[in-house]
Amino acid sequence: xxxxxxxxxxxxxxxxxxxIVDYVLDHPKEVTDLTVEELAKVxxxxxxxxxxxCKKLGMKGYADxxxxxxxxxxxxxxxxxRIEVDMPVAPNASFDDIAKTFLNLHYQALLDTYNIxxxxxxxxxxxxxxxxxxxETRGVGPSFIIAEDFAYKLGxxxxxxxxxxxxxxxTFIKIRKAxxxxxxxxxxxxxxxxxxDWIKILKTNECKIIMICSNKNSxxxxxxxxxxLIEANEKDKVNKMGSFASRTAMQYVLDxxxxxxxxxxxIMNVKLQYQHGETIKSLDRNKEEKKF
Numbered sequence: 001x002x003x004x005x006x007x008x009x010x011x012x013x014x015x016x017x018x019x020i021v022d023y024v025l026d027h028p029k030e031v032t033d034l035t036v037e038e039l040a041k042v043x044x045x046x047x048x049x050x051x052x053x054c055k056k057l058g059m060k061g062y063a064d065x066x067x068x069x070x071x072x073x074x075x076x077x078x079x080x081x082r083i084e085v086d087m088p089v090a091p092n093a094s095f096d097d098i099a100k101t102f103l104n105l106h107y108q109a110l111l112d113t114y115n116i117x118x119x120x121x122x123x124x125x126x127x128x129x130x131x132x133x134x135x136e137t138r139g140v141g142p143s144f145i146i147a148e149d150f151a152y153k154l155g156x157x158x159x160x161x162x163x164x165x166x167x168x169x170x171t172f173i174k175i176r177k178a179x180x181x182x183x184x185x186x187x188x189x190x191x192x193x194x195x196x197d198w199i200k201i202l203k204t205n206e207c208k209i210i211m212i213c214s215n216k217n218s219x220x221x222x223x224x225x226x227x228x229l230i231e232a233n234e235k236d237k238v239n240k241m242g243s244f245a246s247r248t249a250m251q252y253v254l255d256x257x258x259x260x261x262x263x264x265x266x267i268m269n270v271k272l273q274y275q276h277g278e279t280i281k282s283l284d285r286n287k288e289e290k291k292f
Contacts, residue, residue, distance in 0.1 A: 002112065002231070003068045004028070006057050017053050019043045024069070032070045036062040071115055085109070085232065085245040102244070109245040110252055112231035122253065125184075125210045125226045126260035129154070132208075134178035135161040139186040140194055142243045143250065147186040150254045156276055157262060157269045181207040186254070188232060188246040190218025199223050212253050214246060228253055 007021050023043045024031050031039060036047045039062075043050075047062075054065040085108075088101050129135055135154060139147035147163065154161040183202050187195055190213040199220050202209050211224035214232040221227055230253060232246035262269050 002072055003057060003059075003065075004072055012056075013053075016045060016049055017056070019045055020050055020053055028069060028073050032066050032073065072112075087241050088244065089241065105244055106248045109232060109248040112245075113249040113252055116229060116231050117253075117256075118228060121226050121228050122256055123260065125228060126257045126264075128180075128182055128208060128210065128226065129159070129184070129257065130261045130264055132180045132182040133160060134181040135159060135184070136182075137161065137163045137184045137186070138198055140192065142247055143186040143188060146247060146250045146254065147184065149251075150184065150186075150258065153258050154261070157265075157272050159261075181205070183207050183209050185209060185211045185213075185220075185224070186250055187211070187213050187218075187220075188215070188243060188250075189213070190215045190221040195220045212250055214249070 004025070007025055010018060010021065013021055020039070020043045023039070034042070036050050040047045040050055051062055054060075054062050057065065059065040059068060085105060088105050089098055093101070135151075137147040137151040139145070151161045151163040183198070185195065185198060190211065196219075199209065203223070208226075209224040210226045210228070211221050212228045212230060213221045214230045215221060216227075216229055230246065230249035232243075232249050
């Protein structure tokens, strides 16, 4: 969880903590420039109280707290406020307000995920997919659309990929000749019967699992061979305007993986893209000719 989200959950703090917490939330940028003594003075507390609060929040100390806070406030573009991802648009918002809100929201989701990227996991995922002789993608709802787009990209550079679009047709038996089957599961929360069943079947069939998820506590996520955590901060599964932050974060990670795979045979893949484009143009021309 992000530091600022922890600070907003005031139920966990004492009255002494709240004097510090409220000041940090009201003046986040200023705090990054204050020493622990200066912050203690403006909050009428003590340096030791501030250090205890930092440790309660999972920080090593005040220096660690300031670094973490500075990283997070880089996501502030307008009014020095983070975007509430579940309900980002206020009632009666103007066009300009909505446009700026979504610009901020997508930037915020990208930067939050960038700050927790596991480079080794992403490189391992790209290498495993590149070497695989059988690849499949899975997701539910909005996550499925993102997984489908990834499968399309892999197919354009000639990798042996399929997607599983229909529930009930996703319990495949072991692929007879596949020596290194890989499944990519994309899920925001990583819970639900579908995903649990997928993990069980894939494990039974000796298929390597790459999972992209925002819930590090998901049992299914923990069972994956390669785990890639995203930071979406979407807390409500149902009562939200849309899965905007998670969609952006998932797309970002999959684009990274695809680009790493693409670069492994860059010249050949550029040629494949050109050939694909020419084929599409040819098909379009044939359609036009048939009209006459």
